[in-house]
Every structure is written in structure tokens, then in C-alpha cells.
Amino acid sequence: MVSIRDLGFGCAFAAGLTLLGSALVPAAASAAAVDRCRVPDAYFAAIKNLDRTERLVRSGKSVRVFIMGPMVGGNSPKPVFEAALEHRLPGVDFQITQSVSTGLAEDDFDWLRNVVARATPDLVIWQVGVRDAVAASDRDDFQDVLDRAANWIDARGADLILVDPPFVPHVQHERIYVPYVGEIGELSRTENVPLIRRYAAMQHLNLAAEKARTPAVALQPCMPEIMAEAIGRAVAK
Numbered sequence: 001m002v003s004i005r006d007l008g009f010g011c012a013f014a015a016g017l018t019l020l021g022s023a024l025v026p027a028a029a030s031a032a033a034v035d036r037c038r039v040p041d042a043y044f045a046a047i048k049n050l051d052r053t054e055r056l057v058r059s060g061k062s063v064r065v066f067i068m069g070p071m072v073g074g075n076s077p078k079p080v081f082e083a084a085l086e087h088r089l090p091g092v093d094f095q096i097t098q099s100v101s102t103g104l105a106e107d108d109f110d111w112l113r114n115v116v117a118r119a120t121p122d123l124v125i126w127q128v129g130v131r132d133a134v135a136a137s138d139r140d141d142f143q144d145v146l147d148r149a150a151n152w153i154d155a156r157g158a159d160l161i162l163v164d165p166p167f168v169p170h171v172q173h174e175r176i177y178v179p180y181v182g183e184i185g186e187l188s189r190t191e192n193v194p195l196i197r198r199y200a201a202m203q204h205l206n207l208a209a210e211k212a213r214t215p216a217v218a219l220q221p222c223m224p225e226i227m228a229e230a231i232g233r234a235v236a237k
Contacts, residue, residue, distance in 0.1 A: 036209075037222035039201045046188050046195040047230040050159045053123045054235040062093040066115055068108055069101050069127025069163065081224035088232030097121075104132050105145045112149060116156055124153055125227070127163040127198075129180040136176070143183045150193045161194045161230070162187075166223070167202040196230050198223060 056063045085094055099115070101108050105128055112124065126149070132142050146162070153160045164184045165177040181199045188195035205222055 037205065037225040039204050039226065043197050043201045043204070043226075044230055044233055046185075046197060047161070047234045049192055049194055050123065050161070050231070050234040052157060052159045053231070056122055057089065057092055057235045062095055063123060064119070064121040065094055065096045065123045065125065066112075066119070066121040067096065067098040067125045067127070068112060069125075070130075079224070081228060084225045084228030085231070088228055089235065101127070101131065104135060104137055105129070105142055105149075109145055109149045109152075113152065116153060116158060120156075121158055123159045123161070123231075125161045125163060129165040129177065129184055133165060133176045133180045134173075139179055139183050142180060143187055146184065146187050146193075147191065150187070150191055159194070161196060163196045163227070164199050167199045167206060169206045194230075194234070196227060198226070201226050 053063055082096075085092075097119075099111065101111075108126065108128060112126070115121065116124065128146065129142075150160055150162075162184055164181045167177075168174045177199060184195065185197070187193055202222070
């Protein structure tokens with residue numbers, strides 16, 4: 001099964017457990033995502049160009065994944081992200097390591113340079129923008145960091161997926177994320193950097209939940225589901 005391990009900034013890149021088998025699920029099977037977590041296809045349009053990941057999956061090789069940002073999937077014995085990946089890509093050996101960000105985008109990039117140079121992950125998933133929004137970082141400087149990071153990671157042969165900040169309903173400071181969501185989206189469009197549109201997806205799901213009068217807590221597992229859906233679509237196309 002897929003393994004997720006939380007790392008501190010001083011820990012080494014850790015391998016996951018190996019999955020058995022090698023078959024890919026057809027792209028149509030990804031439609032089996034949990035109903036409450038479904039979002040329109042348009043929200044996956046920016047997920048492409050995962051060439052290295054796709055090549056490894058199709059050749060039956062392991063995929064080393066490094067996630068930078070908040071915890072994904074929690075600490076349960078079978079985290080949501082793990083289960084969602086297994087459902088979409090059974091038999092694929094995803095070796096997943098995660099580090100919790102404690103700084104701004106520039107700090108994250110410093111750590112990513114260390115991890116990528118030392119552990120050579122195949123796929124980097126970078127949840128970015130929350131701390132910069134809270135700190136009101138200069139947006140031009142913020143985008144410049146993302147641009148440099150994307151080019152640096154690409155030059156080393158790894159795939160990169162950016163994940164923009166979340167939509168947090170009924171919170172006074174929620175709107176501070178919007179400009180940084182825009183900067184990330186602009187970089188994705190102009191530089192062809194794969195992007196998971198977390199803000200837009202969670203906003204869509206929140207509106208749907210309000211219409212259906214679904215408790216907000218029921219939406220918490222949706223981000224890992226959406227991340228796994230995005231990866232599944234990109235490599236099983």
C-alpha cells in the first residue's frame with residue numbers, strides 16, 4: 001500500500017511501502033470519486049505535463065513523491081490520500097514523503113532545493129501561498145520565487161504540481177488568499193506548471209454543501225480525493 005510519512009525539516013526523505021501488481025485503471029474509472037468530493041472537469045484542466053510520473057507509472061516503476069505543506073490524509077491507519085491513490089492507480093508503488101511547511105515560499109524553496117538535490121523525488125507537490133498571504137508578502141516577489149522554483153525543479157527532471165491556498169468559508173481573513181491564488185494561477189498559465197485549483201474546488205464544494213445542507217466537516221477529506229483524482233487523470237490519460 002502507499003505509505004505517507006510526516007517529516008520535520010531536518011529529517012531525511014523516507015521510502016514508502018510497495019504496492020503489488022502493475023495494472024492501470026482506465027481514465028473512466030477515476031469518475032468513481034466520492035460523490036461529495038466531485039468537482040467539474042474544468043478544475044482539472046491545469047493538471048498536465050507530468051511526463052516523468054506518467055512514464056514511471058506506465059513502465060511499472062516506483063514513483064517517489066514529496067509533498068510540501070499541511071498534512072495530507074491525517075494520521076489514520078489508512079489515510080484518505082492513500083486510499084484515493086490506491087483506488088485510481090492500483091498496483092502503483094508510490095513512495096510518499098511529506099514535510100510540513102513552517103515558512104514563506106522562499107523558505108519552502110530553500111528546503112525543496114535540499115530535498116530534490118539529495119533525495120531526487122520524481123514528483124513534488126507544493127501546497128503554497130497560505131503563509132505568504134498571511135504575511136502579506138510582496139506578490140511580485142512571491143511569483144518570482146515560484147517561477148525560479150518551477151524552473152529549478154524542471155531542470156532536475158522532476159515533475160511539479162502547485163496547490164493554491166484553500167477556500168475557508170465564514171472566516172473574516174479569507175479574502176487575503178485571493179491575490180495569491182491569482183498569482184499562482186497566472187504562473188501556471190504562462191509557464192505551463194501543473195496546478196491543483198484547491199481554492200476554486202473547495203469554494204465549489206462549499207456552495208454545493210450549503211445548498212444540500214451538508215455539514216462542513218464532511219468536506220474535509222475532499223482535498224486528498226481531488227489531489228489523487230488529478231494525479232490519476234494525468235497519468236492514465
